[in-house]
Amino acid sequence: MTNEELKSKIESDFKDKILSVVLSGQKEVLVTVKPEAYIALCRDLKTKPDYDFQHLSCLTAVDYPKENKITVVCHLWSYKKCHQLTVKLDVDRANPKAPTVEPIWKAANWFEREVFDLYGVVFEGHPDLRRIMMPEDYAKFPLRKDFTDDGFIIKPN
């Protein structure tokens, strides 16, 4: 399935679950999902044989302070069909909460812990949501754009 076909198929199959699906300038399919349908969409993407996204390649987040949102980004891959998909979920920056996809892909366990650690996104239902990189008693979220900690960041000339 080419990326164009994948895009149109997702458009027709999950009309009620997604906000938008676009083909990026780099020819990747980007799906922005409705927050309430996030888990359902992910489960469908994994189980439906047409999609077969067995492999959660990567889960991360991007901070957009200007739009007051943090986007949780899942990169999916299918070993059998060899196609790639990006699922995006926007969460509120002031009170970042997202459902966990750990029951669907176990691999999400540590990825979500990392996002929690570095962005402060709370994954509801996660079995073991602790800081993973930073010390347990660290209070800040380093990968947020407004993070400041003198002595941590050396900016180049």
Added chain:
Amino acid sequence: MTDLLLSQIKPGGESPFGTDEYVVNMGPQHPATHGVLRLVVKLDGETVKETMPVLGYLHRSIEKICENRTYPQCITYTDRVDYVSAMSVNLAFALATERLMGLEAPPRAQWLRMIFVELQRLASHLLWMGAFAGDIGALTPFLYGLRERERILDLFEMTCGQRLTYNYIRIGGVMIDILPEFIPKCKAFLDYFEPRIVEYEELLTYNPIFLERTKGVGVISAEVGINSGVCGPSLRGSGVSCDVRKQQPYLFYDQVKFTECLQNDGDCWARYRVRMDELRESISIVRQCLERLEPGPIETKLPPILKAPPASEIYSRIESSRGEMGIYLVGDGTAKPYKAKYRCASFSNTFVLDQLTRGWKVADIMAVLGSLDMIVPEVDR
């Protein structure tokens, strides 16, 4: 998480002998954790009840650093993500940036990249083999592996001037062309190296002690492996075809002949065999690349300041020595990445350590850890 294995052995989860839990803190300075990884291990006698990896001792926040550097400057930091296989990470970042900006390197640069990445895979697997054998008590293969690795590093140093952190594969090409004497030296090395693999196999592969220690130990099934995000040679040991070089060919991997090495058992021995077979495959790939190398430019003309298109993003994957290496870049129209995420193979491979070691003995933690080929800087970044 429930401890499945123990509840199977002892109904009710209670030990019939009334023994206490024995918590051993392995690391962060333990001789076999390959760096500053800390494992909190709960034991019942010699049997492992739970292994909890504690990460972050080598966390340098490379992703944050990259947000404050220009794209070319980021490449110098990719060397430090996985310093055992720095070329692969160089390549991953360079490819991601090129795809983000719609650039393409000239053919000679692509072939050179393939040569160096495959040589790097050899070097990395050699170090892995030594460390793995060392973990289960055979100290000699480590020295043999390093001896051959030094020769590969000599080739690297001759070309780009560094032995460990190369900064060789650049956006739009490579740093510098190879010297004329590189090709004969490289061929001589490959000829020297191929019989050495037989020696390693004589030392390890069918050694009864090695078989005892690795066969059937730390078995991971294909389904669990895929679901837990295991990738690279570790997953191929479970019989899953997951080589990015085959699935999503980059560079000229679709133009060279090589087979994806697969084993079906999913145990430490299968993972070992996959990597030993990959040594041979890499040799054959380097040979083919050397044959097809033609003169030409080694870099594309780049704009004076490299800028990503606004609101652009790319998730680009390559097969590094340890498995799937993904780079997620978000561009915002400036010369610096808005977000750079390194998806490292070791990170997701270390995650399964707990599942693989439950119910096994203390010594098997080391065997499994070694067979997964994890590199702590790549886990922590």
Added chain:
Amino acid sequence: MGAIFTYFKNILTGFWNLLLGLSVTTKYLFKKTNTQQYPEEKMPLPARSRSMIKLIYDGEKDQFNCVACMMCAKACPNSCIKLEGVRGPDGKRRMTTFKLDFSTCIFCGYCVEACGFDALTFVSEEYENSVYKRGSLLQDEQAMKWNRPAHLAPKPEEPAKVEAAPAGAKA
């Protein structure tokens, strides 16, 4: 009976494979060793080796080649180069102070590649970079001064590449 047969067969094949392993190590026992005794035996590094950064000093003109164009400082990902320059009486800029902090330098080579005036170079002959005090790693232009031997100088017919390359674009 079959089980007993396999039992002994396993023991014998195991024994054979152990002997095979022993033969490899015993073979190397009598082979030439691979060690280089470093302080006594020094290997010449390849010419491209990035071992020590030096400022090229022009003995004839009695001045450094550097004109303080700042390209190296801009290219440096770790901002470990600090330099200043003034406009001389002949109207050309000249470097006055040059400081390179080797404790943060990662030897990526961008400064040397960015230099368009043949002023910075890697020297493969000097690689004894260890010092006793951390402060000694902050080197100034006098410490980095390098009088280039004639045979290494760029040939007159092919002048040094003048290319005001930005960070990362290579020379």
Added chain:
Amino acid sequence: MGDQIVQWVAGLLRQAYAMLGLSPIAGILDRIVCAVAMFGFVSVFVMFLVWMERKVSAHMQSRIGPNRVGPFGLLQTLADAVKLTTKEDVHPVKRDKIPYFIAPILAFVATFMGMVVVPFDNKVVVADLNIGVLYIIAITSFTVIAILSAGWSSNNKYSLLGGFRSAAQIVSYEVPLVLSIVPIIMITGKLNFSSIVQYQQQAGYWFVVPQFVAFFTFIASATAEANRAPFDIPEAESELTGGFHTEYSGVKFAMFFLGEYVAVVVSSAVAATIFLGGWLPLPFFGFLHLPGFIWFMAKVLFIIYLIMAFRWTFPRLRVDQLMDFGWKVLIPITILNILITGFVVLLLGKGA
């Protein structure tokens, strides 16, 4: 020849006693002199062995090994010993003091005591016990107490694991060790080492020829008894950092370290005596007329080399696999060997 040297030395000693007026207690003094001489000899030999192991391992790994102190680095071990003895003795605060202190001494002394019954040459032996074989087996098992108490008293989790592993290991491997000597005793009918060698001299063959199975099982169990790789699970540095001696430093560590090597020497000496004909010359090399002592040492060194080669070639077994190997492979084989030997001895009517 060894006989004459002993006579000569004894004569010298007698003269010395007479000069000092100590003739009435000559018997006690003889024992003391023998013990000191043995201690000195074994200490120097062990130092040489440490050097040899480092050299052998280095060359097996394409390295050079020690080459700085003395010619070919021969004095490296001496330098290390000086370093270890002058080091600060760091110990855990919450240790169990008495066992912690006794353990290294016990490990050191117990292994040393084994050497006294081994004949270096015809009649050159400190104590020619008529139950020498039993004595050796009893004495070498002392190490387990040392290791167990070291592991327990260190108050360290790795040490405790190591100590228990060692207990399990030595108890298991004592059995095949004894069982592999039994056929020899069945053939010779003697428990005295000198008699066993003399039997081999009269029979005209070494016991390694008819009893090669016993030879290999003996070497394997002896390696395990001495806690050497591939059976070094009590110290298993990749799992347990240092096992039972994790918390020991300085002189105490040196004692454990030397104790391990002495154990290797004792095992090799016993193997050389029982299976390789002790002081007897190599077949076809008898014309060299070298003292029996030289032949004996050459055989000991050969077996030590084998044990070293094992260490630097093979991976380490896991603790349960070690038990499996001991109980499921070594013991059945040795018992089978005893059965077959018994049959043959009965058939040939050679037994005692």
